Amino acid sequence: MNIVACIKQTFDTEAKIVIDNGQVSDQGVNLIVNPYDEFAVEEAIRLKEKNGGEVVVVSVGGDKTQEALRYCLAMGADRAVLIQDPALDNTDNIGCATALAKLLAGMEYDLVFCGKEAVDDGAAQVPSMLAEKLDLPQVNVITELEVADNQATATREIDGGSEVIEVQLPVMLSAQKGLNEVRYPSLPGIMKAKRKELKVVSLADLELSADDVAAKTELVAAELPPARKAGQVLTGEVEEVVAQLVKLLQDEAKVI
Amino acid sequence: MKVLLAGDNVSGLAEELKKFGPDEIAVANSDQLADYTTESYAGVLADYIKQENPSLVLLGHSAIGKDLAPRVAARLGAGLVSDCIKINVDGGDFSFVHPIYAGKAIATYKVNSAVKMATLRPNVFPIEEAEGAASVVDFAPEIAASRTKVKEVIQQAGDRPELTEADIICSGGRGLGGPDGFGLIEELADTLGAAVGSSRAAVDAGWRDHQAQVGQTGKVVSPNLYIACGISGAIQHLAGMGSSKCIVGINKDPEANIFNVADYGIEGDLYKVVPALIEKLKEVNG
Secondary structure, X not given: OEEEEEEOEEEOOOOOOOEEOOEEOOOOOOEEEOHHHHHHHHHHHHHHHHHOOEEEEEEEOOOOHHHHHHHHHHHOOOXXXXXXXXXXXXXXXXXXXXXXXXXXXXXXXXXXXXXXXXXXXXXXXXXXXXXXXXXXXXXXXXXXXXXXXXXXXXXXXXXXXXXXXXXXXXXXXXXXXXXXXOOOOOHHHXXXXXXXXXXXXXXXXXXXXXXXXXXXXXXXXXXXXXXXXXXXXXXXXXXXXXXXXXXXXXXXXXXX | OXXXXXXXXXXOHHHHHHOOXXXXXXXXXXXXXXXXXXXXXXXXXXXXXXXXXXXXXXXEOOHHHHHHHHHHHHHHOOEEEEEEOEEEEEOOEEEEEEEEHHHOEEEEEEEOOXXXXXXXXXXXXXXXXXXXXXXXXXXXXXXXXXXXXXXEEEEOOOOOOOHHHOOEEEEEOHHHOOHHHHHHHHHHHHHHOOEEEEOHHHHHOOOOOXXXXXXXOOEOOOOOEEEEEOOOOOHHHHHHHOOOXXXXXXXXXXXXXXXXXXXXXXXXXXXXXXXXXXXXXXXHHO
16 A cells, blocks of 8 residues: 655744744744645555555755754655755645645555644645645545555544545545544654655656646735733632622633 | 525525625525535526626635635635735725634635635624515525435534634633533533633543634634633633633633633632532522
8 A cells, every 4th residue: 555645844833923124033943844734644654564665755845954854754764855946946735735746646546644734824725725736536624544455434524513424445545633543753763764765856856837726815924923911910809709700701802 | 785695495494585785696496406416506606606796706605604715716816815803895896814823823814716705704794684585596506416414413422502603702721621511611601601612721621522622723703792611721721712702711820821811810710619609600690
């Protein structure tokens, strides 16, 4: 079973956001594998461990993204491909999906995994765009998965519940928290990862032009949300404080 | 403004939609649309957009909208901004406001394709009713077969509101001390008709299902009232609920970060404060 897992390198979720000249600054920010993509990589590795085959982890990014891919190799992925090109620096989700789709079109796979969204732009676009470009069926936001006899049965989160979807392989699946418990790379895993193949390809290697991956959305400016001020701390006996709170919620905040 | 209404046995809903003031309602009614499947619905929506050639296409940032919008955008080559909290209209030009890093920053985007697409965050845009004189037309494209099949739909137990759409949310964190503490949070929530949320710490400890998690790796919510019980207020949690209209923090640690954002804070043992609060609310509600 050959599996491709798509990952994005993102800011650590503990990172404080600093805006510099209308853009989010990456100065001094700790970078991680997008947490939802870790669930995707973990699931891919588990399926490979059960069924044999190969896990290839792919990403679009820059020099630093190699660290994220090495991390996935240390978890147990077999090899990695990074699409790196100056023309991708300012692209958007459709540009990334186009580049990934072209890379995957030249590969053999039974399953494509993504995280359900990235914790940076939270757009949840690339998985479905990639599936469309590859003409694959898609099941997004999955929390359970069974794969047998060339068929996947996936439980997907929907508003107010979940639904169970059946689909023949190949398919694109995007992972939600709860799908599995992500392993930490072992020391031998980290040592082995150093010798695993990490290939860097350019747009030219994929026979794509800068126009092919041009952004259709453009970030005009980013700003910090209005800061919340600390309000009042209510003090006194529990009964008094609670009565005070209920009155404030009714009369001042008018929310109950 | 035109509305596409798709599904099986949905024609009756067109009347419902009229009161929101569209000019035309196109009804795609087919038993092939009984279940939501990406491919069948994507085909219908893409065909409708090709027919109407609108400048702007809006969907909800719901489970369906999130699944459908990027698929259709990729098919049509349309630029898409997800999870918008505001759309600015300047002449014929649109800009789209979308929180990034789960609300730690707010970004404004332009879209450079002829057809522009956006999904809208639930519970943010006010709903206004208008004169309803819309014409209703049939839209009957050929419907693509879906390779995915819906085998089962499982409704969440209970009748509490969905987190992302709730007006009031009561959340519990590590300060509950264990999974049983959520019983108290549920009781408070039911007194207020609220949804129950959780911090990441409580989810990671296995006390609550991840569907309840509020924060950067959970749900982003903006209720009128958010009551945080035993939640310290880690930056990734604050990102997910910082746009709530009113925040109440109940925590026994006076240094807890939640007090830096709470409109009203109560320093104290939540196992004393919350039962008293439930009592008081019941008394007030009669």
